[in-house]
Amino acid sequence: MTADVLVRSVPESGSGTLPADGRLDIWMLRRPRLDEAAELLETGELSDAERERAASFVRPSDGITYASAHIGLRRLLGAYLGTAPQDVPFVREPCPGCAEPHGRPAVAHPDPPLHFSLAHSHGMAAVAVSSAVAGIDVERLPRDETVDVCTPALHPGEREELENLDVEGRRAAFGRIWTRKEAYLKALGTGLSRGPEKDYLGADPRRRPAGWTLLDLHAGPRHNAAVAIRGGVPEEVTVRWLPAEALYVGGIVDIGAGDRTTQGT
Template sequence: MSVLLGGADEERLDVWLLRLPKHDQIAHLIDRSELDDRERRRGASFLRPRDAVLYTSAHIALRRILGDCLSIHPSDVRFVREPCPGCGEPHGRPAVATPDPPLHFSLSHGGGMVLVAVASSTVGVDVEQTPRPDTVEMCTPSLHPDERTELAAIQPAERREAFGRIWTRKEAYLKGLGTGLSREPSLDYLGADKDSRPVGWSVLDLPAGPRHSAAAAVRADIAAPAAVHRLPVNVLFDGAAVHAEAVNPGDSALLEPAA
């Protein structure tokens, strides 16, 4: 399922979501042969098996998606780092090490969910499990003042979900900038008022099921992803191809695992 990105006058964003089952159900089935040595070492360094499976799964899915988009084998995808926007050193956004790459990408994983975006312009994505009340209380003071005002006006029972939406938009935008959280989260407004968000960026909420929030930030005028795809877990197994099911953005329950 190749993604053909538009030309200079046609902006496009495609998104893939992968919901993992329990780690012990798939750890022995995952095909790690397409990862490079650095990815294998990193995957083996996690103390908790579920973290190792999540990291490894995310990078296998990323390689298979990018390989499909670029019409190359997943193991042949090579990555570089763009210059840091702060110091100019090569530790900024990850990029494909292909001459004049025809695409931009971003990867996020958290709470058993993997999110990959491919776009024709600079992109950042984030997916997070809905935070606990104590996390919301601890992190809210670091938000933009107008975001804090919005949260204060929301009923406590709804605050966790509202905070999750703000935070994933913020992390997606900061990843798009290439700064990550080295830039103060209080500097940029990513709340509910779309007209007050950073100029030149489209910041989109993505469907991620009832227990997660997800967002994409694209440096382009994009009203919605061209497609949101649900990846089957067998994309991680030996010889699997990237065959994904399209998700209706209004039907996020499709992203939950089968009972």
């Protein structure tokens, strides 16, 4: 099933431009070349905790992906809010399970609301920005062993769908299911602390959680991506690629620039 969505022009950035009701902005970015990243990435805009986290990865490529994703997030949110990237007021919402302040990441912006979600995996990152609660996920295409190990943990309806497919089709369908599931659980603010067997995120949109819209996103030949947004199908969905230069020292993020496409399932 394909959702009909309309892409319209987006205002130029300046003093800040928050997404209008009914609009969902998706930004995709790829990790910069490793031989350029250490010198060119503007890591000075990151918090001390973010820089420590980036340096803690065993594989340098994973650290560069993490740093790139968080620089991109800060610059994007800074453009929407009209503030410097290092001054974006991040907070944590209450946890749905215990009400402690370690739930979904958010920005302290009273009215109108601005919601975001960030995901990154193996050289790819994605950011969702909307006035409605949203969650986004991007995952590298799964291996057969991952499918075998994780399938028993899925919702019974999802397992039934996979059983009827050949090996290649099963791998592809599992990747889409798992990415939708991660996006939805991020939007809820629970992550995988909520068992993956509880919610159906399979191929039939009519069986998915009520009150939510799930959209599959094109993320190139090596990744799956999906976004979950509270409410019905957004009136406007804009998908753009953020160039690597926007993450570099002196780089600028223009939330009104770039190629615009529309996607959905």
